[in-house]
Amino acid sequence: MLAYIVRRLAVAIPTILILVVISFVLMYAAPGGPFNSERPVPPEVMANLEAKYGLDQPMWRQMVTYVWDVVTRFDFGPSFQYTDRTVNDVIAQGFPVTLTYGMWSAVVAMVVGVSLGVAAAVRQNSVLDYMAVGITIGAQALPNFVMAPILVLIFTLWLGWLPGGGWNGGQWEYVIMPVIALSTSYMASIARITRSSMLEVLNSNFIRTARAKGLPMRRVILRHALKPALLPVLSYLGPAMVGMITGSVVVDIIFSTGGIGQFFVNSAFNRDYAVIMGITLLVGVLTISFNLIVDILYAWIDPKIRY
């Protein structure tokens, strides 16, 4: 097990380097630059700016310098767009926001999704089942850029219960709508996966045996069926967690939460190279970590799996 983790971590390093190279190449292939504006700056000023941020160096050298600074000093450089902030500042400010509502979304998606899926499976082909299937498919299909403004119309404008956006340090009333908007489609996926794997488990021999012995249904489900039924959900959770963090772009834009999704999109449009790199790396590292954690959990729960 330990050897496995070490091996996975060893693969992670070249992965991140490849990520750096791909992002650098893509960034430099993009037309325009960070200091483009409607009023083009005079060539002398442009030269000053490029010298200030090291953009006058060849690309490979910029790449090496970048990696070196990150590795030795954990310094992701200054933002080109927000002159008084470093990339570390930007991430330190945006990431906790994204993480907060991302985590809440994961919790909501898990709890609601699993409950709905189990309930539907246990009462297969009942009204409850059909309703659960209908709700989950609807929730999966409705894009969150349509759902989020509807939520704001209802809860802010008509009912006046919740603020229509902002973050305000993460007070609960500011977190609710982003969490609903973000978690719904993941909740639906989890419910669908839970339902079908639960059905499979319920039809398997060991459950039949348990029920034949006369154990009460509730106990059979909680004690015996739930754990194996959740394995597929677990493997879905890795990509889902990453999705909840990267998929936050729409939520950030509509609810003005100031998370990293918004920073990333704006930086891509403004060619703020340093911020693009910083956030891409952050998400890359997160992806690798979540996948690793899920795989370890998987091995821990299901002893059949060997590495």
Add this chain to the structure above:
Amino acid sequence: MTFHSKLLATTAAAMLAMSGVAFADNHAMTGPNGEALAETQEFTYRVLDEHSSTDPGLVEDVSGSEIVRDLFEGLYNQDKQGNLAPGVAVSHEVSDDGLTYTFTLRDDAKWSNGDTVTAGDFVYAWRRAASPELASPYSWYLGLMSVENIDAVIAGEAEPETLGVTAIDDTTLEVTLSEPLPYFPQMVTHSTTFPVHQPTVEEHGDQWTHPENIVSNGAYVLTEHVPQERSVREKNDMYWDAENTIIETVTALVINDENQALTRFLADELDRTEIPAGQFPRLNEEYPEATVVAPRLCSYYYMFNLREDAPDWLKDDRVRKALSLAVDREIITENVTAGGQIPAYNFTPGATAGFEVPDIEMASMAQQERNARAQELMAEAGYGEDDTLSVEILYNSSDAHRSIAVAISQMWKQTLGVEAELANQEWNTYLEARSNGDFEIARGGWCGDYNEASTFLDLMDSESGYNDSKYVNPQVDQLLAEAKTAEDPTENYMQVEQAIAEDQPIMPIYHYVVNYMMDPALVPSWPLGNVQQNWYSKDLYFVADE
């Protein structure tokens, strides 16, 4: 100078207003004109994007400038009509050759930490803004002001100390220009010319504008800044005119999506937001008191690519003219933008100070006449049923630009049979394509940097870096050069406009207006008469409900 006495009069009026407030005390507070004021004076408004900086030397965007104008105060401010009002300077003198300006500063101006604002602070700030080390994207503004030696300093060929700005003593600032510039005093209301506090900048480096570090001399101090979410500024008690500052707290909220901003305005979370394109008629009907329209110093236009390597039809002025004639500007302003925009047949907005709109032939025609004339011109140029013209319109991605491009392409199709293809590009790509001449017809928008026609017409100079059409007309160049030093340049400007109408290197479409949803209690104090929309929170106030 006459200007001097005018300023003194304004100051006197301010003094009177001040005594009014002092008399009224806290309870029934009154505004400058004796209005009853609302109890809470907190102003919250929406901005589209996070501002790039609140450093006066670096700020380049509108939302950043709005904040900087509150945090810092330059030599002069603008009043509600856009006229000069005293700032740190109370008056100035001009030498006879028009090359030396001597500003007299007030002695009671203070930084927020209690230090006195001196002429030296301005000298430091200007040298800093011009220096290659800061590499400010707005250093060209000082060049526009013709400050002596500016080009050499920006290029790094001369030390910043050689810049034509000196402190004679603590309250006297002398500026030397390389050429006379009649509108120079108007230009010192711009944020690039604002002072900065040297010890703070030197102590904190790039991070001196963080709320915990910043020292500023304006009516407000920055107290909170969460990038991409909010920025809060509060009244500065050290400000020399703090007694007359009514708004206590100003909050700028970053809301990317204009429709979300509108919903939040309607839910009372905001006091001001922009009206999304096309929604003005409905909002005006439902909330007549909250919808605000005022002219703005900006022009919306399409430019033709006149470079050598551009397709030949672009060089045919009959085609350009026909395309321009066939655009029904009334439909665009009434049905597409629908917010009271002003149809444009010339480039410079009529609201520009000292500018007279010349009689352009096209402006006086009816749309049927224009269409008929356009069809004639196209036929003359050799296009007809069997030889249709295909053009491409480049614009940057946005719903408003898309709607206009869709409408114009249809007008061309329906009137002239011209096939127009729409190409939208994201902002940076679009700018690159435009400046590289990688387009046929491209959208353009231009807002005046100062309130004088040259800020627009200089774009038509063949040497101008912003002349993306690459329009070359020696006569226009000469007229513009003469205008720089002319006693009354109006005639030159009118002739340049006539030349543009004749050659159509660009096709003006409309002049902007501001379209705000605004708390009706704030509307009376909003500077609607200021066509540059330079507003100062210190001049705003909420009146009490009647």
Add this chain to the structure above:
Amino acid sequence: MKLAQPDAKMLQEVGDLAEVRGRSLWADARARFFRNKAALAGLAVLIGVCLFAAFGGLIAQYERDFVDFSLMGANAYQGSPSIATGHYFGVDIDGRDLYARTVQGTRISLLVGIVGALVAVVVGTLYGATAGYIGGRVDNIMMRTVDVLMSIPFMFVLILMLVIFGRSILMLFIGIGLISWLDMARIARGQTLTLKNKEFVEAAVATGVTPLTIILRHVVPNLLGIVIVYATLLVPQMIIFESFISYLGLGVQEPNTSLGALMSLGTKQMNNGTLWMLFYPLFFFLITLFAFFFVGDGLRDALDPKDR
């Protein structure tokens, strides 16, 4: 499945054997699928949507880019859906016929979904089957590469790609397809590992058929069931993905449109009293996705009986 390879008699027999087996399996699956009412309803809706996308334009009264200048701005309310004016679905915010645009948007969305899924499935299946069949070090390297690629936040890379290459719709398909083949590759590899030791593959190897031919003729056809299921579930994901890109303003170029772009515009007018601009595209978007989900579920249940 046609396995016409006259070279070796032996192979022919094995092929025939596989075909017989395959036929009964497929017939079984078909019967199971047709017993599933939800899946059948989904299929019917899907056919309806495809017909609408293909032929709906024939009854449109207006070109998709024709602007009716009298139905804009203050008069936008008059652009409501009406049979009399010929604007069956009303007009969009730019005064264009929403019916014609919805037809076209549905067509593009389906196209994006299907082409995207196709790219993903073809690349993923071939890649996975090759890795699984060859095995050993090659397999190891190929699958590690997949792991590496999976760690790259492709949503971000895609936004960067779209910024660079403009809005070419081709890029959109390719970009989306390239994001999604990784899962397919893993699934295909897993299945190939079990197929590898089946008799008919061993027989083919014994008669000296080249590995490439074996992969294409013997392994891939046997992956078809799982591939189809995966593809039907991938299409709706692609369509959702496209709508998200359209929301960011990075979608298809005017005058083309997609359901995502139409919904995004409709959402912006939601508060402006012109709800039809959201309703029609959203309706077609939802029923298309519902149909794909039900058909996909039905196919999975039919082809994978243990899941019942």
